[in-house]
Amino acid sequence: MRGSSASGRYDGLLFAGFAIATLLAPLLLAPFGAGYPDLLQRFAIYGIFAIGFNILFGLTGYLSFGHAAFLGVGSYAAVWMFKLLSMNVIPAILLAVLAAGLFSLLVGFVSLRRSGIYFSILTLAFAQMSYNLAYSVLTPITNGETGLKVELSDPRIFGGPAGGGLPVPEIFGVDMHTTTDVALFGFNLQLNVGFYVCAAFLIAAFYLSMRIFRSPFGMTLKAIKSNQNRLNYTGINTRPYALTAFVISGMYAGLAGGLLACTDPLAGAERMQWTASGEVVLMTILGGAGTLFGPVLGAIVIKYAENIFSSFNKAEISSFYSFLPDGLRDAMTSMTAAFVGDGWQLTLGVLFMLAVIFLPGGLMEGLRRLAFWRRPGGEPEETAARRPAE
Amino acid sequence: MNAVLLQILNGLDKGSAYALIALGLTLIFGTLGVVNFAHGALFMLGAFTAVTLNHLLTLEKVVVSQTETTAWGTPLEIRTPYAEQIFGDFGQFLIDYSVPISILIAIPVMVIIGIVMERGLIRHFYHRPHADQILVTFGLAIVLQEIVKAWFGANPIPTPAPESLRGMIDVGAGLGLQPGSVIYPVWRFVNFGFSVVVIAAVFALLRFTTFGMVVRAGMADRETVGLIGIDIDRYFTWMFALAAVVAGCAGVMYAPIVSPDYHVGMEFLVLSFVVVVVGGMGSLTGAVAAGFLLGILQSFASMNEVKNLVPGIDQVIIYLVAVVVLLTRPRGLMGRAGIMET
Numbered sequence: 226m227r228g229s230s231a232s233g234r235y236d237g238l239l240f241a242g243f244a245i246a247t248l249l250a251p252l253l254l255a256p257f258g259a260g261y262p263d264l265l266q267r268f269a270i271y272g273i274f275a276i277g278f279n280i281l282f283g284l285t286g287y288l289s290f291g292h293a294a295f296l297g298v299g300s301y302a303a304v305w306m307f308k309l310l311s312m313n314v315i316p317a318i319l320l321a322v323l324a325a326g327l328f329s330l331l332v333g334f335v336s337l338r339r340s341g342i343y344f345s346i347l348t349l350a351f352a353q354m355s356y357n358l359a360y361s362v363l364t365p366i367t368n369g370e371t372g373l374k375v376e377l378s379d380p381r382i383f384g385g386p387a388g389g390g391l392p393v394p395e396i397f398g399v400d401m402h403t404t405t406d407v408a409l410f411g412f413n414l415q416l417n418v419g420f421y422v423c424a425a426f427l428i429a430a431f432y433l434s435m436r437i438f439r440s441p442f443g444m445t446l447k448a449i450k451s452n453q454n455r456l457n458y459t460g461i462n463t464r465p466y467a468l469t470a471f472v473i474s475g476m477y478a479g480l481a482g483g484l485l486a487c488t489d490p491l492a493g494a495e496r497m498q499w500t501a502s503g504e505v506v507l508m509t510i511l512g513g514a515g516t517l518f519g520p521v522l523g524a525i526v527i528k529y530a531e532n533i534f535s536s537f538n539k540a541e542i543s544s545f546y547s548f549l550p551d552g553l554r555d556a557m558t559s560m561t562a563a564f565v566g567d568g569w570q571l572t573l574g575v576l577f578m579l580a581v582i583f584l585p586g587g588l589m590e591g592l593r594r595l596a597f598w599r600r601p602g603g604e605p606e607e608t609a610a611r612r613p614a615e
Numbered sequence: 616m617n618a619v620l621l622q623i624l625n626g627l628d629k630g631s632a633y634a635l636i637a638l639g640l641t642l643i644f645g646t647l648g649v650v651n652f653a654h655g656a657l658f659m660l661g662a663f664t665a666v667t668l669n670h671l672l673t674l675e676k677v678v679v680s681q682t683e684t685t686a687w688g689t690p691l692e693i694r695t696p697y698a699e700q701i702f703g704d705f706g707q708f709l710i711d712y713s714v715p716i717s718i719l720i721a722i723p724v725m726v727i728i729g730i731v732m733e734r735g736l737i738r739h740f741y742h743r744p745h746a747d748q749i750l751v752t753f754g755l756a757i758v759l760q761e762i763v764k765a766w767f768g769a770n771p772i773p774t775p776a777p778e779s780l781r782g783m784i785d786v787g788a789g790l791g792l793q794p795g796s797v798i799y800p801v802w803r804f805v806n807f808g809f810s811v812v813v814i815a816a817v818f819a820l821l822r823f824t825t826f827g828m829v830v831r832a833g834m835a836d837r838e839t840v841g842l843i844g845i846d847i848d849r850y851f852t853w854m855f856a857l858a859a860v861v862a863g864c865a866g867v868m869y870a871p872i873v874s875p876d877y878h879v880g881m882e883f884l885v886l887s888f889v890v891v892v893v894g895g896m897g898s899l900t901g902a903v904a905a906g907f908l909l910g911i912l913q914s915f916a917s918m919n920e921v922k923n924l925v926p927g928i929d930q931v932i933i934y935l936v937a938v939v940v941l942l943t944r945p946r947g948l949m950g951r952a953g954i955m956e957t
Contacts, residue, residue, distance in 0.1 A: 286746075288746050335942065341745070343892060345749075346888060346892045346937065349885065350889060351934070351938070353931075353934050357927075360930070361926075361930050510750055568761055570761050571758060571765065573757065574754050574756075578751055578754035581747055581751040582739070585747060
């Protein structure tokens with residue numbers, strides 16, 4: 226663990242660096258071909274989701290397998306706000322956070338009565354119930370398989386049915402899709418309103434998470450992870466602390482869901498499926514659970530990989546191998562094709578296994594080892610502490 | 616009454632798959648202390664052994680007939696599977712019975728896969744936190760799944776049961792009810808009977824053989840068994856292989872019922888985890904009992920009468936039961952204290 230005495234100035238720098246990097250993301254990521262609004266928005270949104278998940282899993286060690294449910298609830302709440310109130314994103318996001326918070330309070334209150342794998346299964350059970358119900362009985366609210374979307378006939382209070390096409394989400398009159406093209410350093414930067422709304426929330430989310438990490442509350446959460454029994458014996462009732470962390474991370478998920486709906490006003494039940502919950506676990510672990518910046522990094526890497534690997538097709542791979550003789554080229558092409566395009570999840574799975582096997586602390590641990598040029602033999606202190614006593 | 620009987624049969628059938636997967640999960644957990652999220656993938660691999668064998672046996676030789684033509688006037692293509700060409704009637708028998716025969720192939724295949732998995736990957740995770748074990752096996756499950764998808768495509772592949780076992784049994788008549796009131800597919804009975812045999816065999820193995828005795832001793836106190844001079848790791852590797860075989864055989868037998876696709880394992884896995892937890896981590900009897908119990912409850916919940924009473928109950932019943940059980944009996948129905956609670 227980092228010493229907390231010198232962390233004040235260090236944190237200030239870290240936060241300033243994070244904020245600047247986020248705001249400059251369209252420029253910084255342009256060389257990687259990731260500088261376009263759609264992908265940048267996803268980076269920011271899933272970054273928020275993973276930061277929130279990390280507050281629960283990284284600090285308390287409670288592994289929730291049902292966080293996608295809160296994201297889904299947030300999305301539905303936001304779309305309903307669009308349908309009924311106005312196309313402004315602020316009330317939509319507020320309701321999304323609130324709804325997800327309430328729902329996570331309910332789920333957390335019940336699930337946190339157990340720990341370990343029992344907790345994981347309880348959260349999974351709640352998420353799967355929400356998913357199944359969203360597809361079947363709750364169709365009037367969720368619109369079932371079609372998904373909930375903004376329609377022309379919506380009884381909106383402000384900005385009711387005006388002529389023309391479907392209304393788009395806006396923030397105080399500015400369309401979320403507004404994009405200004407700026408040419409800079411030879412790149413065509415697309416500065417998008419939607420991205421900057423997401424980025425503002427991401428920076429705020431990061432700041433809040435940093436404050437939580439450094440607060441006495443955060444220390445208590447870390448203590449829950451390292452030894453809950455000892456904490457109980459000291460006379461501290463851990464459950465309210467864990468529940469607070471659970472609700473906070475649920476609200477983060479709701480915020481992410483709300484933002485997803487704001488960038489594209491559509492909510493479907495598949496967002497609540499357990500694979501979606503698994504994805505945020507992946508992001509957090511890959512980046513480094515329990516670190517401040519790790520989850521964001523994990524979210525960016527996974528969403529980037531998904532985007533890059535899934536976009537390749539056979540012809541492109543074939544042209545990539547054009548220097549090889551024909552037979553070899555075909556073999557290499559079909560072999561590579563299994564890892565990209567539709568098969569990009571195979572790459573994801575392999576990456577994921579490699580990360581868990583060789584980098585238990587995630588990418589942040591890898592970066593730290595690189596930075597300090599430490600030999601990888603020594604087991605990091607954190608994993609040693611997490612090992613159950615046998 | 617008829618509907619109830621039918622739902623009990625449905626439940627036993629569904630429950631037998633849950634019970635077999637949950638049994639394997641519990642074996643692995645009880646012996647190795649590893650939470651194996653790749654277990655559903657083993658089930659899926661089993662199902663695909665059946666698919667592969669069926670596919671290989673039905674490879675056809677196409678001969679274009681010189682004299683005959685089809686109704687459209689194009690030359691008639693005569694398709695004969697190679698198996699039939701080489702073995703004659705026996706070949707036909709092979710094709711027809713490809714699913715039961717797959718069991719014979721699935722056993723060695725799953726043993727090898729199990730041993731490779733345990734030696735190559737799982738072994739290195741004994742001393743890592745449970746979260747790491749869950750994550751690495753989850754990653755492995757994705758990899759196995761995607762490989763199968765790349766090979767066989769994403770669509771479900773129908774794998775027919777043998778002709779003679781494709782019919783229906785009139786259960787109602789057998790029980791003295793009105794004939795034809797309760798009829799049920801033969802294959803599902805075979806599947807259920809097979810599961811019962813496998814479960815009994817596993818229990819007998821653990822109870823009555825020296826191998827089982829050592830494994831049980833190892834589950835209770837691994838260190839002491841090691842001190843006596845027994846190479847417990849080797850036993851545990853075989854235990855893992857056994858669990859893989861159980862899951863694989865369940866997959867083979869289930870192939871005619873579900874038409875396997877690449878993510879069939881995951882669907883079963885999530886439910887089987889719920890089953891294991893409801894039964895109690897580490898309890899074999901609990902896993903089997905909970906498997907059948909939840910299977911039957913699920914079948915009852917999907918009856919129209921129940922659905923009209925409580926809409927949507929069929930979708931959530933298993934999870935609902937899990938929540939209730941975990942809150943009232945913290946360690947599941949038959950769980951032991953102190954397992955997986957940190």
